[in-house]
Amino acid sequence: MEPRRPSRAVIDPKVRQVGFITPNAPPQQPVRTQSYPPESNSPPLSESPASNSLSPVMIPPPRHLSDNLTAYRTPAVPVPESSRRRAEPAAVACSYDPSESLFGTSSPAPSPLASSRLVVDGEFSEESWFKKSDSAKFASSFPGGGFDLTTVKNVGVAAAVAAKKPAAVSGNEKSKASGAESKNELPSGSGSKTSKVKMTKSERRSLQESQRAAKGGNKSAGASSSRAAKQPQQKKDAAPAPPSVAASEKKGTDRPPEKERKKDVPAPRMQFDDKSRVEKAKKRAVVNQTEVRNRVELFRHLPQYEHGTQLPDLESKFFRNDPMHRAVYKVGLQYLAGDITGGNARCIAMLQAFSEAIRDYTTPAEKTLTRDLTAKIGSYVSFLIECRPLSISMGNAIRFLKNRIAKLPLTLSESEAKTSLCLDIDRFINEKIILADRVIVRHASTKIRDGDVLLTYGSSCVVEMLLSHALELGKKFHVVIVDSRPKLEGQSLLRRLVANGLNCTYTHLNAVSYIMHEVTRVFLGASSILSNGTVYSRVGTAAVAMVANAFSVPVLICCEAYKFHERVQLDSICFNELGDPQAVAKVSGRGDVNYLGSLGNKDNLQLLNLMYDATPSEYISMIVTDYGMIPPTSVPVIVREYCRDQLWI
Amino acid sequence: MAGLNLSAVSDDDDDNDQDDHPVLSAAAVAAAARSTLRPPSLQTLLEDMPDPAAVPHTSSSGGDSEEKSKSADKSSRSRKLKHDVIEAVNELIEDIDTCHEQIAEQAVEHIHHNEVILTLGSSRTVLEFLYAAKEKKRSFRVFVAEGAPRYQGHLLAKELVARGLQTTLITDSAVFAMISRVNMVIVGAHAVMANGGVIAPVGLNMVALAAQRHAVPFVVLAGSHKLCPLYPHNPEVLLNELRSPSELLDFGEFSDCMDFGSGSGSPLIHVVNPTFDYVPPKLVSLFITDTGGHNPSYMYRLIADYYSADDLVLQRKAAASN
Numbered sequence: 001m002e003p004r005r006p007s008r009a010v011i012d013p014k015v016r017q018v019g020f021i022t023p024n025a026p027p028q029q030p031v032r033t034q035s036y037p038p039e040s041n042s043p044p045l046s047e048s049p050a051s052n053s054l055s056p057v058m059i060p061p062p063r064h065l066s067d068n069l070t071a072y073r074t075p076a077v078p079v080p081e082s083s084r085r086r087a088e089p090a091a092v093a094c095s096y097d098p099s100e101s102l103f104g105t106s107s108p109a110p111s112p113l114a115s116s117r118l119v120v121d122g123e124f125s126e127e128s129w130f131k132k133s134d135s136a137k138f139a140s141s142f143p144g145g146g147f148d149l150t151t152v153k154n155v156g157v158a159a160a161v162a163a164k165k166p167a168a169v170s171g172n173e174k175s176k177a178s179g180a181e182s183k184n185e186l187p188s189g190s191g192s193k194t195s196k197v198k199m200t201k202s203e204r205r206s207l208q209e210s211q212r213a214a215k216g217g218n219k220s221a222g223a224s225s226s227r228a229a230k231q232p233q234q235k236k237d238a239a240p241a242p243p244s245v246a247a248s249e250k251k252g253t254d255r256p257p258e259k260e261r262k263k264d265v266p267a268p269r270m271q272f273d274d275k276s277r278v279e280k281a282k283k284r285a286v287v288n289q290t291e292v293r294n295r296v297e298l299f300r301h302l303p304q305y306e307h308g309t310q311l312p313d314l315e316s317k318f319f320r321n322d323p324m325h326r327a328v329y330k331v332g333l334q335y336l337a338g339d340i341t342g343g344n345a346r347c348i349a350m351l352q353a354f355s356e357a358i359r360d361y362t363t364p365a366e367k368t369l370t371r372d373l374t375a376k377i378g379s380y381v382s383f384l385i386e387c388r389p390l391s392i393s394m395g396n397a398i399r400f401l402k403n404r405i406a407k408l409p410l411t412l413s414e415s416e417a418k419t420s421l422c423l424d425i426d427r428f429i430n431e432k433i434i435l436a437d438r439v440i441v442r443h444a445s446t447k448i449r450d451g452d453v454l455l456t457y458g459s460s461c462v463v464e465m466l467l468s469h470a471l472e473l474g475k476k477f478h479v480v481i482v483d484s485r486p487k488l489e490g491q492s493l494l495r496r497l498v499a500n501g502l503n504c505t506y507t508h509l510n511a512v513s514y515i516m517h518e519v520t521r522v523f524l525g526a527s528s529i530l531s532n533g534t535v536y537s538r539v540g541t542a543a544v545a546m547v548a549n550a551f552s553v554p555v556l557i558c559c560e561a562y563k564f565h566e567r568v569q570l571d572s573i574c575f576n577e578l579g580d581p582q583a584v585a586k587v588s589g590r591g592d593v594n595y596l597g598s599l600g601n602k603d604n605l606q607l608l609n610l611m612y613d614a615t616p617s618e619y620i621s622m623i624v625t626d627y628g629m630i631p632p633t634s635v636p637v638i639v640r641e642y643c644r645d646q647l648w649i
Numbered sequence: 650m651a652g653l654n655l656s657a658v659s660d661d662d663d664d665n666d667q668d669d670h671p672v673l674s675a676a677a678v679a680a681a682a683r684s685t686l687r688p689p690s691l692q693t694l695l696e697d698m699p700d701p702a703a704v705p706h707t708s709s710s711g712g713d714s715e716e717k718s719k720s721a722d723k724s725s726r727s728r729k730l731k732h733d734v735i736e737a738v739n740e741l742i743e744d745i746d747t748c749h750e751q752i753a754e755q756a757v758e759h760i761h762h763n764e765v766i767l768t769l770g771s772s773r774t775v776l777e778f779l780y781a782a783k784e785k786k787r788s789f790r791v792f793v794a795e796g797a798p799r800y801q802g803h804l805l806a807k808e809l810v811a812r813g814l815q816t817t818l819i820t821d822s823a824v825f826a827m828i829s830r831v832n833m834v835i836v837g838a839h840a841v842m843a844n845g846g847v848i849a850p851v852g853l854n855m856v857a858l859a860a861q862r863h864a865v866p867f868v869v870l871a872g873s874h875k876l877c878p879l880y881p882h883n884p885e886v887l888l889n890e891l892r893s894p895s896e897l898l899d900f901g902e903f904s905d906c907m908d909f910g911s912g913s914g915s916p917l918i919h920v921v922n923p924t925f926d927y928v929p930p931k932l933v934s935l936f937i938t939d940t941g942g943h944n945p946s947y948m949y950r951l952i953a954d955y956y957s958a959d960d961l962v963l964q965r966k967a968a969a970s971n
Binding site for chain 1: 795798800803806807809810813814816817818819820821822823824826829851855862885896899917919921927
């Protein structure tokens, strides 16, 4: 790293990389997880092999607005865009070929930045990213309002050329991500052209305040939530998680200044033993739910409703388009019925429902699009929470969407705004989930050797993709699927893997000590990874990781980076989801086991059906994400540097 | 493992045994020397039986054997021996029946107010233990893990509820999640090995590891009849039983995956359903037996109380004795 510093200092002295290098992967592959050599566009720095000698853990610092403009003047360099999450401003911004994407087919003139609010820079980079991945189609719908980046054009061209390679997409994601990260400063080469771009954070904040004051006494929940949503934009920290939408809505109106001051603490989630909050939430509830009678004391802070009572009521309301768009309603019902499970599937379904709802949306008279739409999204989210509490991945996606809505330039027409949002959603899905999964699979399959016995628990879509991919690569290995009650998700995984031709062993969680003697690696999926390295995933994962640790078997978690969260959790009780208690008492498929059939709702007997648990970080050997293969201790680094607030890269 | 000491037999015969079995190992010799103060082992007793023509000086039937005639000796000896054996077996049965009460008497020393106890599966000893503590007016809660695939935990939960204890039934997967709030883990055992290790229903190794991580005492209740003088070598395989896969997967459900006609002919699905788990002694905090509470490192001494070394060290006898 040292030798590079002097040359890098010209452009950006503080470039750091994060992630481990996979030494065998050729540098030009779009494997996102390559360590990102901090080179900028200057040619001497751009060789990837050289980067391998760099220290593997280097983190790009957040950029400032003022930093980057000079960099844009540099000529195009053959940026090894393939898999570098480049931090330097110039390279990053340039690689997207912003001029082409922004102004290719849409509004030709650089829309005056004066009219656009905040982080057009972020948008800009995102558009260009998007252009890279899918070329003209998206660019045509770009609402404009970007920079005029003619200066960076040449750099962009080089990158665009490279972008033709399909692999480049993930590389672009990364560069876009880093570009987006630097959106704070990003005004790109256009600094000279647009005056507004160079706002620092404080300037933006003051602008926001003035705008908010101008909107004055609009006390609607939408306003408060949009305000609350906007507040986090200005802070360095991520907004409170969507499960606390209710909380933020309540708090947004009365505490904006405090939020700005308190930087690092996400708002606490709604605790269900707080009677007043529960009452308020119930009043706004769409779904009529009755609470379970026999609650486990330890979990009084979590909601628990009788299952089976909500569906008929909801089904009768299905065809009314108000208050709930039908797509969102459908997704909510699917969650309630358990038809859609798994973090990625739920997130994608929700985002697609929102996309449809946005397309059908029309702004009511005398309301602004951003605020009203944010309020509407907020109400959809509340409905989904009532159907089934949000997963952390969904929460992050909602924050992204609200952020995108809030950052819409005011000059856009309604249709343009809606299209832009839908495109954003598509991009999020493509980039954060689908492509991320591909990257993870590619990395993790390097960890599978011939003759391995791999163990997995439950059914994780990423692990399933990984095993199929490794099979396609021709590796010879054996799979052990560990399953547990009451969901018995492993059975569906077993079916699909056997259909693919894999040799599988199937067993139940209690037998994991028996089978662990023969296992060489454990691959697990996660619902989320928290900032203290704790893995929050399906209940039982912690037991599997613990037994693997006791037998000295490495445990690898495969998790997309959008699921990371800055929350921390020590054990599984602080935050969890309670499922249907009757599912514990009733054993499906085993008619002989019906010991509790007659007990009904006895006072002394409580049934507890936890859905998630928290695996301590010391049991985890490595986490494979789309940012690379990282140890659990690096998760807060990724959260802070890459998944900030609105960056969402 | 048949070592059953017949308490009714006198101690006179051991010296004679020594002459007939010169190939006894040092351990056996030492044990025999000790056993002059204890009843002789069944093996030594029975070894003398099948040879009616043998000089009856090795008879074990007590001091009065010399007074009978040879034929009468033989029949009376065999009758006495049978009587002794039957009596000993009856004692053993009674031991097994009463061990629950003796173990349960110790419950009040270990369970206090407002405690949370975790158990897995079902064990009558555990049930009696918990009930005894409740009888002494200790109020506590019990988390019962259901113990797939037999789901005996459901039965235990039902019993506990019927007896008035606050019970929460959880799935096995939730054990690690809940154990941070548990004060003590109390389980029964299938067998206790000579090193203090436990052969327990499947899943208990996972529970023991979780308990160790959270510094929760792991207490095993075992009657002394469960002691076994063997050292567990590779216990997961050698001291285990595999049950039918139908408890995990319905036979019909996966019939489309059991394609024996493919390629190598080996089935694509292999289902593993072990019955027992081995818990190493370092994970066990305490054994509670009918003779009191013991450390795992002490268990081998108890085994010496119930088994004679003669019965453990099986040597091939010299041809002359037959």
